[in-house]
Amino acid sequence: AQTVTQSQPEMSVQEAETVTLSCTYDTSESDYYLFWYKQPPSRQMILVIRQEAYKQQNATENRFSVNFQKAAKSFSLKISDSQLGDAAMYFCAYRINYGGSQGNLIFGKGTKLSVKP
Amino acid sequence: DTGVSQDPRHKITKRGQNVTFRCDPISEHNRLYWYRQTLGQGPEFLTYFQNEAQLEKSRLLSDRFSAERPKGSFSTLEIQRTEQGDSAMYLCASSLLHSNTGELFFGEGSRLTVL
Secondary structure, rough: OOOEEEEOOOOEEEOOEEEOOEEEEEOOOOEEEEEEEEOOOOOEEEEEEEEOOOOOOEEEEEEEEEEEEEEOEEEEEEEEEOOEEEEEEEEEEEEEEEEEEEOEEEEOOOOEEEEEO | OOOOOEEEEEEEOOOOOEEEEEOOOOOOOEEEEEEEEEEOOOEEEEEEEEEEEEEEEOOOOOOOOEEEEEOOEEEEEEEEEHHHOOOOOOOOOEOOOOOOOOOOOEEOOOEEEOO
8 A cells, every 4th residue: 555654743943944845655656746745724735845756856846856765755845035934734645646547645644844034 | 715714714513513515616626635734734635526426535534535526626524423632733735737837825724623
């Protein structure tokens, strides 16, 4: 069975600094997606960044980037120039890709990120 | 399209009562998912539909839970004889069957409190 592990229940970063959130996963599949979702307090979950397993290049979205190590089954999120609005729960998630049709999303337990002014 | 919408946003009920939640997905999305999220935890998969067919149910979905998507559009999740352990946020998400991005789009959730 596929599992996603986030080993940091809470993290804190100073505004304008950089922080890295860790995620490891376990799967025997070769074709899948990995995601980082952000869930602000009492707000809906939104996608931060995604990575396709067959792509070696790490995904980037403005201040957000990932370090995808497929062999190590590691998928960390780096947030640069942290802003107060980045404070939220961050969930790492995995989704298998069956030849273009995807399975359900499997989440880690989340990391609560606090940003200090 | 305003995205995935869920109703009600909050529900407080007494133990033993039945509750029903509704989810309206993004209109062209043929897949619809239900998740349960307890405080401080990640969302846990409950069930999903492809059009009107319920294709997978988690073992978390006890006999007291039933979900429907009768016309392949909106979906309902009913919990019968609620228990305090059912208190959680119930999240709905939708996606295309064949998606280039693999992304699920989430609603704001329906928070259930069972007294």
